[in-house]
Every structure is written in structure tokens, then in C-alpha cells.
Amino acid sequence: MKHDKFNEQLCEFLAAATTPFHAVAEMAKRLEAGGFTRLAEDAGWDLQAGGKCYVVRNGSSIVAFVVGRESAPVEGMRMVGAHTDSPCLMVKPTPEKVQQGMFQLGVQVYGGALLNPWFDRDLSLAGRVSYQCEDGQLRTALIDYRDAIATVPSLAIHLDKEANKNRSINPQTDILPVLCQPGEGDKLDFRELLKSRLLEEHPDCAVQKVLDYELSFYDTQPAAVIGLKREFLASARLDNLLSCFTGLQALLSGDGGVSSLLVCNDHEEVGSLSAAGAQGPLLSSVLKRLAGDEQSYAALTDRSMMISADNAHGIHPNYADRHDSNHGPLLNRGPVIKINANQRYASNSETTGLFRMLAAAEDVPVQSFVVRTDMACGSTIGPITAGATGVRTLDIGVPTFAMHSVRELAGTCDAADLCRILQRFYNYRGRLSAV
Numbered sequence: 365m366k367h368d369k370f371n372e373q374l375c376e377f378l379a380a381a382t383t384p385f386h387a388v389a390e391m392a393k394r395l396e397a398g399g400f401t402r403l404a405e406d407a408g409w410d411l412q413a414g415g416k417c418y419v420v421r422n423g424s425s426i427v428a429f430v431v432g433r434e435s436a437p438v439e440g441m442r443m444v445g446a447h448t449d450s451p452c453l454m455v456k457p458t459p460e461k462v463q464q465g466m467f468q469l470g471v472q473v474y475g476g477a478l479l480n481p482w483f484d485r486d487l488s489l490a491g492r493v494s495y496q497c498e499d500g501q502l503r504t505a506l507i508d509y510r511d512a513i514a515t516v517p518s519l520a521i522h523l524d525k526e527a528n529k530n531r532s533i534n535p536q537t538d539i540l541p542v543l544c545q546p547g548e549g550d551k552l553d554f555r556e557l558l559k560s561r562l563l564e565e566h567p568d569c570a571v572q573k574v575l576d577y578e579l580s581f582y583d584t585q586p587a588a589v590i591g592l593k594r595e596f597l598a599s600a601r602l603d604n605l606l607s608c609f610t611g612l613q614a615l616l617s618g619d620g621g622v623s624s625l626l627v628c629n630d631h632e633e634v635g636s637l638s639a640a641g642a643q644g645p646l647l648s649s650v651l652k653r654l655a656g657d658e659q660s661y662a663a664l665t666d667r668s669m670m671i672s673a674d675n676a677h678g679i680h681p682n683y684a685d686r687h688d689s690n691h692g693p694l695l696n697r698g699p700v701i702k703i704n705a706n707q708r709y710a711s712n713s714e715t716t717g718l719f720r721m722l723a724a725a726e727d728v729p730v731q732s733f734v735v736r737t738d739m740a741c742g743s744t745i746g747p748i749t750a751g752a753t754g755v756r757t758l759d760i761g762v763p764t765f766a767m768h769s770v771r772e773l774a775g776t777c778d779a780a781d782l783c784r785i786l787q788r789f790y791n792y793r794g795r796l797s798a799v
Contacts, residue, residue: 367780368589370613371597374779375587377609378599382490382582384424384448384630385506387605391612391628392420395428398616409653414620419650423492423504424448424630425640427650428615430790432623437660440667440796441651442789443625443755444614445642445745446607446674447632450600451477451768452580453539455489460554461540467552468540469514474580475633479533481770486512487541491579493558498570505566507558512584514541541581583770595696595776602764602772604632607673610762610779614786623654624790632674632745642745648753669715669796670757671789672746673782675774676700676733678763691734693763696775698729699782702744702759710746714798715758722788728781731763756797 381387392402400416403409411417411431418428425448432439452474459469473479490508497503516539521527533539546552555574562571587599611626618624627650631641638644655661679692693700701716702709723730735741750757762778 367776370780370783371589371776373613374597374606374609375589375599378587378601378605381448381601381605381608382488382508383492383506383578383580385492385578386490386508387448387608388420388424388426388628389506391426391428391608392418394612394616400428405649411654416620419646421646422630422640423506425628425646427625427627427646428612429625429650429654430615430618430620430623431654433621434623435660436623436651436654437656437663437667439622439793440669441623441625441654441664442792442796443627443668443670444611444786444789445627445629445647445670445672445749446611447604447630447636447642447745448608448628449475449630449633450603450605451475451633452582453477453482453541455554455577455579455581457576460552462546462552465545466542467544467546468542469554470540471581473535473539476768478766478769479535479539481766482539483516483518485515485770486584487514487516487581488512488584489514489579489581491577493562493577493579494575495559495562495569495571496573496575498572502575503569505562505569507561507565507579509561510584514543514581516541585771589776597774597776597779598771600771602774603675603767604673606675606762606764606774606779610783611673611786614783614790617783617787618790621791622793625650627749629745636745636748642748643752647749651753665754667796668755669718670710670746670749670753670755671715671719671786672710672744672749672757672759673786674744674746674759674761675764675767675772676702676761677767678765678775680765686736686739688734688736691732693731693733695763695765695773696777697763698723698731699760699762699778699785700731700733702733702746702761704735704741706741707747708741708743709759710744710750710757711759712756715756717798718796719758719760719785719789722792723785726781726784726788728785733763
């Protein structure tokens with residue numbers, strides 16, 4: 365199929381990006397291979413035309429940009445935004461539990477996770493660990509067990525006859541992963557286990573003591589192209605690493621002639637209000653440094669446009685009544701423009717018009733999503749970014765099933781087609797607003 369190479373690369377990215385920290389590390393690696401240079405936020409920036417740079421904050425958010433031939437305040441900035449985080453189970457600070465001879469870890473639910481699919485999966489553990497070195501310094505490192513080390517077993521239907529009719533999940537008691545059966549007299553200290561893992565993955569880290577961590581469980585089943593005609597992509601974390609990868613590929617493939625930017629924020633699934641989130645100062649800080657002064661910053665934001673890319677709800681064949689009958693996006697029928705009269709999405713007729721024009725130039729069909737008027741609407745980083753920067757914004761995404769499940773489903777054509785539109789957007793030399 366014509367999109368096989370793109371989807372193969374997407375699957376490789378998803379396999380590496382098991383947490384927001386690992387996603388940003390993988391994006392940084394690919395950016396550097398593409399000629400981008402990392403900048404430090406606490407250092408001076410000497411930005412020249414044609415420069416390719418990126419900034420990382422908290423290890424979990426990233427901004428990459430290309431300095432065009434004209435200054436950004438003159439020509440505006442073509443921006444794409446996405447988020448690096450996904451709903452998951454995160455390990456609590458004091459997680460150790462031994463119940464009925466089983467060693468388990470207490471977890472918190474991060475974001476609006478669909479919990480039922482987490483049962484009976486082969487789970488691994490990954491994230492960031494903070495530790496004290498032998499020289500007394502504080503350092504951090506990423507770890508990823510990769511192997512399946514845990515599972516959350518279901519309760520057998522024999523012990524809950526109503527399971528298929530009415531089973532609720534108590535997140536405090538029902539979803540603790542099982543890791544092992546301790547031997548007689550074993551005292552399992554989770555931080556000591558992490559210390560051993562740190563030394564295994566980073567032999568030269570000289571760790572003396574594990575101080576703390578941000579770790580989450582994830583499903584080890586790899587991303588796969590499935591279906592009789594290989595028309596579906598099944599994977600964890602499609603929301604929203606699919607958009608991160610698509611934006612990254614488009615930026616790396618751009619011609620670099622005009623100023624372009626990709627921002628991938630952490631913490632969207634929990635509201636975006638953090639130092640690294642879209643409601644924080646990261647993007648505005650970068651744009652102000654690119655502009656140089658307040659007047660130039662006002663010109664830059666007025667002449668720029670942001671495309672906020674976050675997956676859309678495809679119309680489910682078993683639950684078609686959950687959609688407005690005229691606005692049910694189909695998988696493999698093109699990216700989706702998301703519209704909401706109450707500004708839960710930031711799209712307006714001007715930004716949607718430009719996107720339709722770019723899509724038509726690539727011969728890619730475009731769909732629309734409007735939530736049923738009698739249902740609540742979710743939101744994205746789009747309105748948050750528009751409100752924080754004043755930049756005109758569009759909300760789009762590729763249609764998916766099972767959003768926020770441990771395994772989601774998208775079409776094999778849509779991400780590649782969206783990438784073509786975003787690449788054309790990054791190369792677009794026309795005005796980003798109506799004349």
C-alpha cells in the first residue's frame with residue numbers, strides 16, 4: 365500500500381515513545397538527525413535565517429522551529445501543535461502492597477482513561493527517575509522495562525455473575541497491577557528495584573539513592589497494521605502521539621523557506637495548566653524570543669496561524685447514534701476539521717478555509733466533526749493556545765475509535781494524508797489570513 369512506509373515509521377515511533385519523556389527524547393533524536401540544534405532556555409540565542417533549533421522543557425514538552433528567510437514578525441509563523449501525554453496508570457509515591465501473597469503497586473489514574481481495557485494486558489513500566497549520585501548531585505534518567513512485568517487480572521465471571529451487565533471499576537482497589545509472588549522473607553522496596561534497573565540501563569550513572577519518580581504502566585503489545593485489507597492501525601497512545609509524529613515528519617520534510625514551528629506539550633489530558641503544558645508560558649516564551657521585542661511579537665502573532673492536531677472521534681458502526689448524522693467522520697476518508705460554537709475548538713471560517721485550500725491542493729478529502737447538540741464537547745490545546753498567544757487557530761485530527769483506551773484504532777491512510785497537508789502548510793508562502 366502507498367502509505368506502508370509512513371505507517372512503519374509511525375509504529376517504530378510509537379514503540380519508542382512509551383511515556384511523554386520517551387516521546388520527547390525520540391523526537392529530539394530525530395530532529396538532531398535532521399539537522400536541528402538544541403537550545404538551552406537559560407542561554408542567549410543567536411538565531412540566523414535558515415536555522416533549525418529545538419527547546420525541551422521538563423523533558424516532556426518540546427518546541428522545534430525553523431527560522432525562515434524573512435523574519436518571523438514579517439511573514440508570520442506556520443505552527444502545528446499536539447500533545448505528548450496519554451491517559452494511563454501512574455505509580456504512587458509509596459506504592460508497595462502485598463496482598464494474598466501477591467506483590468502489587470498502587471496506581472493513580474492519569475487523565476480520562478477508559479479503564480476496562482486495562483485488565484488482562486501484558487504491562488511494562490517506564491518513565492523518569494530522579495536520584496542522588498555518589499557525588500551528592502541530583503540527576504534524572506529515563507528507564508523502560510520493555511518486558512511485560514505486570515498485569516491487572518480480571519475477576520472471573522463465576523465470582524461476579526452480573527459482570528457483563530453491570531460491573532463498575534473502583535480505581536483505588538480494582539486496578540492494582542500484580543508484579544510477582546514474593547518469596548518467604550522477601551522485602552520488596554520499589555525504590556531499590558528502580559535503583560537496580562537504573563544501573564542496568566545506565567551502568568555509569570553512579571546512583572546512590574533513588575529519590576523519586578514519574579512512572580506509568582503501558583501495554584507491551586506493539587502497534588500493528590490490521591484488517592483484511594490492512595486498512596487499520598491499532599496501537600496504544602495514538603491520542604496523541606500520532607499527531608506528534610505527523611507534525612514532526614512534516615516539519616522535517618519542509619523546505620525551510622518560511623518560519624515554521626512544532627510544539628508538543630505535556631499535560632493536555634489533565635487540563636494543560638503546568639510549566640510544560642499548553643496553558644503554561646513555553647510557547648509564548650519561544651515566540652517572544654523569536655520576535656525580539658513587544659511590537660515585533662504583536663506583529664508575529666497577528667500574522668501567524670496554529671493548526672492544533674488532536675485525534676477526532678470516528679463514527680463507530682455499533683454506536684452511530686452518538687454522532688450528529690451529518691458530522692460523523694469515517695476512518696480513511698481524510699482528516700477532520702473540528703468545530704464548536706462554544707469555542708471548545710478554536711476553528712473559525714478563516715482557518716478552516718485555509719486548511720480546505722491546502723488539502724485540495726494535495727487532493728486529500730476533508731471531513732467535519734460537530735458534537736451532537738445534546739452532548740458535551742471535549743477540548744484541545746487549540747483554544748488554550750489561541751487564548752494565550754492571540755494566534756488564529758484551527759482544530760483538526762484524524763478519526764479514531766476507542767479514544768483513551770489502552771489500545772486505539774485509526775485508519776492507515778489518514779495520518780499520512782494529514783502529513784502531506786501539514787507539509788504544504790509549512791511550505792506555504794501566502795498570507796495566513798484573508799485579504
